[in-house]
Amino acid sequence: MSEIYDIANDYVERYAALNPFSATSIGVPGYDDKMADFSPQGADANADLKRRTIAALQAAAVEGERDRIAKEAMLDDLRTDLDTHDAGEHLRSLRVLGSPFQSIRMIFDLMPRDTEEHWRNIAARMALVPQGLSSYRQSLAEGMRLSSTSSRRQAEGCAQQARVWSGEGGNNGAKTFFHELIDAFDAAGVASDALRGDLAAGADAAASAYADFGRFLTDEYLHAASSQDGVGEERYALASRAFNGVELDFAETYAWGWEQLRWVESEMAKTAERILPGAGVEAAKELLETDPDRAIEGVDAFQRWMQELQDTTIAELNGTHFDIPEPVKRIEAMIAPPGGALAMYYTAPSEDFSRPGRTWYPTGGKTRFPLWGEASIAYHEGVPGHHFERGIAKYLTSELSRFQTAMGGTSGYIEGWALYAERLMAELGYLRNPDYYLGMLRAQALRSVRVIIDIGMHLGYAIPADADFHPGEAWSPELGLEFIRQRSHFPPDFVASEVDRYLGMPAQAISYKVGEREWLDARDDAKQRKGANFDLKEFHTRALNLGPMGLAQMRREMARV
Incomplete structure (x- = not known):
């Protein structure tokens, strides 16, 4: 393994330790019972890791084309992440899709549910939902202090989601998502009354935490939230x-x-x-x-x-x-x-x-x-x-x-x-x-x-x-x-x-659409260069084998495919 690949592997391991949800998503073992830290301190720890990794990548020797592509892709990603952190976007990351508010609920969709150990992880993580939401609230509160908030529209949408996930929205008599996990446990055939009790307690705590967070949004955050929906050119360009x-x-x-x-x-x-x-x-x-x-x-x-x-x-x-x-x-x-x-x-x-x-x-x-x-x-x-x-x-x-x-x-x-x-x-x-x-x-x-x-x-x-x-x-x-x-x-x-x-x-x-245009342009360019020798399956294989990257790098690399 090259030095570049060693750095990449080390980064994934360290990032997983700082971000248990990413560990679960990626499949890095050992973190499924842990909660993510969405506080300002957690964000700063991630930023420090990115800075150290950028420095290591810049100092590392490139041993071939695979190394060059991997290094460029990683540097582009980490630098943009750092710019986003330094702009304080994590302090106003409240939105109806793709923010920590949804991640804390949705991470349970990715967790395995087959064995007693799996269910112990679910119970342990569910009991930590209040902690996760509390750390997230710290970041939003810091954003409020700095007058850097999300919009009222996003706060209202998340408050409605809180009502659904907490059960305070009525749900037409349906159980909350967290309490439905108890039914899934019963169906899994794992025999443990104690574990079932832990799941029930965790479901109550998680639903209650979402209810509390919803009240925070309506009683406090909405009053500080921005009346502007659009973000303007500077923030839009970074995004x-x-x-x-x-x-x-x-x-x-x-x-x-x-x-x-x-x-x-x-x-x-x-x-x-x-x-x-x-x-x-x-x-x-x-x-x-x-x-x-x-x-x-x-x-x-x-x-x-x-x-x-x-x-x-x-x-x-x-x-x-x-x-x-x-x-x-x-x-x-x-x-x-x-x-x-x-x-x-x-x-x-x-x-x-x-x-x-x-x-x-x-x-x-x-x-x-x-x-x-x-x-x-x-x-x-x-x-x-x-x-x-x-x-x-x-x-x-x-x-x-x-x-x-x-x-x-x-x-x-x-x-x-x-x-x-x-x-x-x-x-x-x-x-x-x-x-x-x-x-x-x-x-x-x-x-x-x-x-x-x-x-x-x-x-x-x-x-x-x-x-x-x-x-x-x-x-x-x-x-x-x-x-x-x-x-x-x-x-x-x-x-x-x-x-x-x-x-x-x-x-x-x-x-x-922006990405589709790049893929279509890359294919058209390959057809023009190769003429009668163009093969669609070969194009797909070679393109996907390059690995994921940003569109600017993709444009450069695909010109060689």
Whole structure:
């Protein structure tokens, strides 16, 4: 192992010790019973580790191309993380998705539940939920002291999540997430009354801690929270670099988002004509939503459909368009616990693949599932989207550094690949059914809308004078919600949380289309360079074997593929 790879391995081990949730996510053993420290002191300890690691990397000799790529990827990531820390973003990291507030609840989704030891870890960590929320509250309180807070919108959204997870929101008589873990323990067949008692006590403590935190948000934090939803250009540029790993021209990207939306709306009109001639897009959507022959009834039946789709896709793509390692052939389609956002998501496998990659579908209380949009989403979150990219990176432990396999990549790289995967499946004929193709186009419309309103709301851009939507007006959250309702073609319950998500995670929403553009450009460039010798499977293999990275580095490295 080279010096660079030794440094990467050491960093992952030390980072896991400081961040038990990351240890669980990665699959580093020994930390599943511990709680993360979200206090200012915890953040400072992480920053110190990054500084020491940067210094070690800068002093280390590069022994080959693998070393060079690994070093550049790691330095880019750590430097951006440090810039984000030094800007104090951890002191106002409160948002409806992707903040410590959700991580403390969601980490239990990743914990194994098979043996008595597993359940002891769950009980121990659940008992520490009050400690985790307390440390997080210290950071938010320091942000309040410095007048550096999240927005009222994000605080209100998190307060509502607290009501669900604590049971104080009524939950229509349902148990809290933490108390449902006791039922899961009973079903696991582990015989221990004492352990069951520990789980019950932990569930009570965790639910109570979320209730207390919700009161802190409504009684204290809301009064100090910012009235501004947008973050402005300086914070947006830093966030964009963190999520994309490249410096962007936001005015150009904003204009390009409008171009992409016009293209996809034209394609949707053509596709709707194939589904319901002469009726238009809205009528075609209504048919797809209401036709009983185009839907699945029941959550269990829908989960089976999702699992079968993933398994079939793996079997058909392997050896033709991808070389799929054996451990990556396993994926689980899951139903997400209630209370979070309604967007489907993916969790990567552990380092040893004992925990497989999983897709998570939030039903939002639905029991009927029209299928026209589900295939494309499944390809994005599962196969050949996130599961292939994340899974193959995990598998390449003999070639990539441990940092690359366990922690590497930006949202632009990762989400860009997943959006590329949706379009790829259309190119390969998997969306020849116009119902499913319209579903893919709807996803493209949403991602194009995200580019427009994310940049527009955060940077205060004006709507173009020639637009057919409030021309010349400045973007606002209200206009953003109206626009996404009109132009994304997603249902109202889904888009209701989208604007809150964008405003809480500046620049993450643009990473899908920005990253997809890089993947498509890289493929087009390879086709042009190789001509008749271009091979799609070889392109995918060589590209993914480079390992995850930021988009600027990806552009440089892919020019060699």
